Amino acid sequence: MEESGYRVFASCEGSLGTENTPEQVRRYFSLRSKSGGGECAVSQVGSHLYCVTFRSEEVRNRVLARSNHTLTTKYSTLILKLHPENPNTPAGDHPERQDPVTIPASSPLEVHHTKDNEGTGLATEDEGSTNEIQLKHVPPYQLLIQPYFQKEVEQEHPDVTITLDTNACSVKLTGPSSSVQAAKGKLQDSLSRVRTKELPFPQAVIGFLISKGLQEVSRSYFLQVGVYAILAVSVNDSKVVLHGLSQFDLQRAEKILGEKVSTTAVPLGEHLEPVAYSEDFADFIVQLNSSQKAVQISWELDGKNNNRIMLVGNREEFNATESKMVEFLWEKREDVELVKVQGPPEVPENLPHLMDFLGLGNLTAQIRWLPDAGMLEIRGKPTAVEEAARSLRQKMKGVVCKTVEICRPEAHTYFSGNGQAYLNSMQSTFNCRPVLRPKPNQAIQAQDLTHNVDQLALSKVFSRQHLPKTLKGADICLGTKDKEVLLIAQNVTVHIVQADKVTELADVVVNPLCRSTTESKMLDSAGADVKEELAKTARWYSITVTGPGALPCRLLVHIPCLCGSSMKDYLLSTIQECKRRRFKLITVYIDRNELHSGFDAKQMAKDLMLTTLKHLDAEDELRIVIPQEDLFNIFRDEAKTIHSTHLKLSELEFFVSASPRGVLACLGFKHRPKDDAESLHHHSHLCEPAVIHLFSRDRHLLGKAGSALERHYATFLSNDTLVNPSIRSAGRAAMDKICQLEGKHRVNVTVGDGVVIFNGLAAKTSQAWEETLSILDEDREQRQRDKHQRFCRNARWTIYNQQNLPVNIDPKDNYNLEIQHMTLRKPTTVQGQRGETLTVNLRTMTAKSSTTGLQHKVERTEVVGSGNPGKWSEMGSEDYRKEELDRESLEYRWVERMFNRTMSKCIITKIERIQNRKLWRNFSMNVTQKVQHLFYGITPGDYETIQTNGFFRPEESYFHSDTAQGRGIYFCVDASAAQRKCEFDHRKQKMMFLGRVETGRFTVGKKSFNAPPPINPANPRELYSSVVDSVDKPSVFVVFRSDKTYPEYCITFTE
Structure with a gap:
């Protein structure tokens, strides 16, 4: 710089x-x-x-x-x-900072920089003067020149002040100019006498001198004996530099160094070199160097780049130091011997764990297995090595090994933790030594499995909708509860419930006609219309299909006998009818009091369930409702018999047993695990194999020990199975959570049709079972909430409080009220605004408070949003759209029930909702009276016209018939009446509309009416809204304005 x-x-x-x-x-x-x-x-x-x-x-x-x-x-x-x-x-x-000046190479100590008081470089005799001499190195000045130079100046020029600035590496002379100049001359003369010589000493010597301190060496070696010289080192630390006041001082100093500092290399034999390279020897050298100053030990490279030990210092101390060093090396010297042993390689591999078992625990030599060489390396003192080699050959003779591999989730974790106690006990029980192999590096860690979903299980669940409907698996499982039995076989569910009545929605309810065709609990609940239809159409030797009446189903199927020999044929006909109509859920109500006396209940239960399991398609369900407990128990026992028999015959690897755990519609049970070795080897991506080597000299005991080890671990295993039909309909998010339980609990999770199986440690499978149950409950409740919330867009039920203000109710209660409104219309309880319970009577449309006993008005209204019905799908900027209804929606079921009331023999192909903004706007703006839903039969050519422009009057010729009620638009109360006007299209299908019609107040019509007559002849402007064929029981309504109607649904059906 x-x-x-x-x-x-x-x-x-x-x-x-x-x-x-x-x-x-x-x-x-x-x-x-x-x-x-x-x-x-x-x-x-x-x-x-x-x-x-x-x-x-x-x-x-x-x-x-x-x-x-x-x-x-x-x-x-x-x-x-x-x-x-x-x-x-x-x-x-x-001092203030000075600008340093670089020292010329020719002057090893100094360069002069003179400055007077005024900065001109000149001074008078009376003025003070300051001269600064910059030094290259301070120590030569301090040790060689300063002692006598300062003494002479003080004697000859006491008015001169000499200051050594070690910070600035300079000497300042201050005083009168003449005295300063004289002192300066003396100093320059002294500095010019300093001589320098480089000595190429070995690095070991240089290190020794530096370790003792260069100035300390200079004082003790040279200055104290009158040799004016000091030591330094060159810039690159490769040479020793001598500074002296004369050439003679340099020669004497060099001679003294040669006498005081000697070097020697310590020879080591091959047997000592391994110890010399050890860390113990390095630590020994550090301790020896710190304890003595006369001799230093160091490593140095020789001319062949080989490390060697160098001793530097007082030659007289070399022998003692070398003796200590060689003594240490001999004490640490080790012999090495390679021993080849006979027998299985697992024995020498696991020798550290077998030392005590083989009686080798007293050996002091180090023993290491060399797998590449196939030998044992023995290292230590010669006597210890010899003893170890002899003992190993004797003790390892006849030792055999049996390897047990348990490939299960957390198997290794168990045996390395809680299972270690059992492994230790095997030595005394079977006279063998078990050794657990270290956990493989490739084992999957638990935290890496949080999102590792079993794709195979997921693909099975979510691709089911793309598979043929007749696809049936081979699984069979059973779940039981106090009043429920769930049997799932070949993806078909049989659900047996003990209950007094049918309350759940079903596609078909089967009504046995064993004792009477007119009187039964089912017919009483269905209502008079069903009884009347059954009386007209009942068949004695085949099934009869009628409308649902007030029952919560799509259709009623009446069979002549359920407990006789023809029951299988009748049930098969019912299943075929359901397949034609694409129905999935059949409910059979079996009341002992309505069956023939002396029937064989066990045979009936067997035939009913086996026929169902054989002929129903995958994902179909048969629900059996039984009011009597004894009859329910017979069906439950027969379900268990079918389960165990079919499990044994098909030799399925699906092991289940009953458990009281679970809630309604979520029945679960644990399997009693197999205790054979094969059940332990269930390989999956979660496996954490536990490889255990068993060592013994007794082969017979070794085999018993292996079997006992497998049986021991099997007692901690379990196959927990959750039987739940809602698994089929669970959402993707729920299935993701279930499959992610594999990584969370490290158990195997298998998702089947209506079942989830957990395989692994019992404690973990129980946790996974419980969490899956919660996941399914939460998913089912969420889907129910979503369905209820969606329905709130269609219709809303309102209860008015004491102040006659409307109070909206919970979506779930809103949905349940709508179900009862569609079907039985029985009293239903809902929760009020303040948590009170209200009993709603759907016939009187009132609600009674259980707390106050007061009656409240109940009202049902259809939701209209943005000028359109709330049930309409999003249309954007469209003015017209046809929306096909979901078969499982309440809207579809409601239209279907109205159609099936008189058209149960026909099969609905589809139902479409007509969303026409223009027609709806005209209708909603002109309607002021009561509105009903009525049927309108059409020909194929009328379809496009009606859905676009609305209903129209029939042809003129129709008005001349005797049945004409006026020159208007004709609607029918029953679908069967409207069907007479329908014609087949090219696909052999018929269509009819279910429309909204303002019927208001009506009277009997006449052929001549071009408009509805006035209600009061005195007031000709107040007219009836419509005319009918009979005021007491109208079957036909006639309206005279198309804007009083709206074509809401189009029903496509076949006969």
Whole structure:
């Protein structure tokens, strides 16, 4: 550096051995070093004190941010403590910074920089003068020149003050100009006498001198015996530099060094070299060097780049030091012997675990298995190695090994934890030593499985909708509860319930006609219309289909007998009828009091369930409702018999048994695990194999030990199965959560049709079982809430409070009221605004409070949003759309029930909702009276016209018939009447509309009516809304304006 004005002082603790300290300090503070100091210059300003100068104040401050720095080299460690000012200068006496000038190479000690008081370089006799002589190195001046130079100046020129500035590496002469000039001459003369010589000593010698301290060596070796010379090292630490006041001093100093410092290399035999390279020997050298100063030990490269031990120091101490060193090496010397052993390789591989079992625990030699060489390496003292080799050959003879692999989730975790106690007990029980193999590196960690979903199980669940409907599996499982039995076989569900009546929605309800065709609980609940239809159409030797009446189903199927020999044929006909209509859920109500006396209940239960399981399609369900407990128990026992018999015959690997756990529609049970070895080897991506080696000299006991080990672990295994038909309809998010339980609990999860099987440790499978149950419950409730919320867009039930203000009810209660409104219309309880219970009578449309006993008005309204019915789908900017209804929606069921009331023999193909903004706007703006839903039969050519432009009057010729009620638009109360006007299209299908019609107040019509007559002849402007064929029981309504009608649904059906 040419210029530097920002200094830091570094005081040193320790030594760098053979290193050049200033150069190493400079490197440390360079840009390439970890300090980040930047470019710098370093000079020694005192004993163990260095001055580091930088180009900028920013770099200096960054370095000063750390007060302590550690400089480590190959040989030693130096601790640098930083100071912003020279710590050797008294406080308040720090000189101002000077611009240092580079020392010429020809002058090893100095360069002069003179400045007078006025900065002109001239001074008078009376004026004071200051001369500064810049030194390259402070120690030569301090030790060689300062002692006598300062004494002479004080004697000859007492008016001159001499100041050594170690911070600036300079000497200042202050006083009268003449005296300063004279003192300056003396100093220059003294400096010119200094001579320098480089001595190419080995690195070991240089390190020894630096470790003792160069100034200390200079004083004790040279100055104390009258030799005016000091030691230093060259920049690259490769040579020793001597500074002396004369050539004679240099020669004498070099001779003294040769006498005082000697070197020798310690020869080592091959048998000692391994110990010499050990860490123990390195630690021994450090301790020996710190305990003695006369001799130092170090490693050095010889000419062939081989390490060798060097002794440096007082030759008289070499023998003692070498003796200590060789004695240590001999004490640590080890012999090595390779032993080849006979027998299975698992024995030497696991020898560290077998030492006590084989009686080798007293061996002191180190034994290591070399798998590549197939040998044991014995290392230690010669006697210990010999004893170990002899004992190993004797003790390992006849040892055999049996390997047991248990491939299950968390198998290794169990045996490395709680199962370790059992492994230890096997030594006393079977005289064998079990050794658990370390966990494989490729084992999957639990945290990596949080999102590792079993794709095979998911594909089975979610691709089911793309498979043929007749696809049936081979699984069979059973779940039982106090009043419920769930049997799932070949993806078909048989659900047996003990209950007094049918309350759940079904596609078909089967009504046995064993004792009477007119009187039964089912017919009483269905109503008079069903009885009347059955009386007209009942068949004695085949099934009869009627409308549902008030029952919660789509259709009623009446069979002549359920307990006779023809029951199978009748049930098969019912199943075929359901397949034609695409029905999935059949409910059979079996009341002992309505069956023939003396019937065989067990045979009936068997035939009913087996016929169902054989002929129903996958995902279909038969629900059997039984009011009597004894009859229910017979059906439950027969379900268990079918389950166990078919399980054994088909040899399925599906093991289940009953459990009382579970809630309604969520029946679960645990399987009693198999205890054979095969059941343990269930491989999956979750497997954490436990490989256990069993060692013994008795083969017979070893086999027993292996079997006992497998049986022991089998007692902790379980196959828990959750039987639940709602698994079929569970959403994707729920199935993801279920499958992710594999990673969470480390159990195998298999998703079947209506079942989930958990395989693994019993404690973990129980946890997974419970969580799956909660997931399914939550998913089912969420789907119910979504369905209820969607329905609230169609119709809303309102209860008025005491102030006659409307109070909306919960979506679930809203949905249940709508179900009862569609079917039985029996009293239903709902929750009021303040948590009170209200009983709603749907016939009187009132609600009675259980708390106050007050009656409240109940009202049902259809939701209209943005001018359109709330049940309409989003249309955007469209004015017209046809929307096919979902077969499972309440809207579809409601239209279907109205159609099936008189058209149960026909099969509905589809139902479409007509969304026509223009027609709906005209209808809603003109309607002021009561509105009914009525049927309108059409020909194929009328379809497009009606859905686009609305209903129209029939042809003129129709008005001349005797049945004509007026010249208007004709609607029928029953679908069977409207069907007479329907014609087949090219697909052999018929269509009719179910429309909204303002019927209001009506009267009997006449052929001649072109408009409805006035209600009161005196007021001709107040007209009837419509005319009918009979006021008491109208079957036909006639309206005279198309804007009083709206074509809401189009029903496509076949006969």
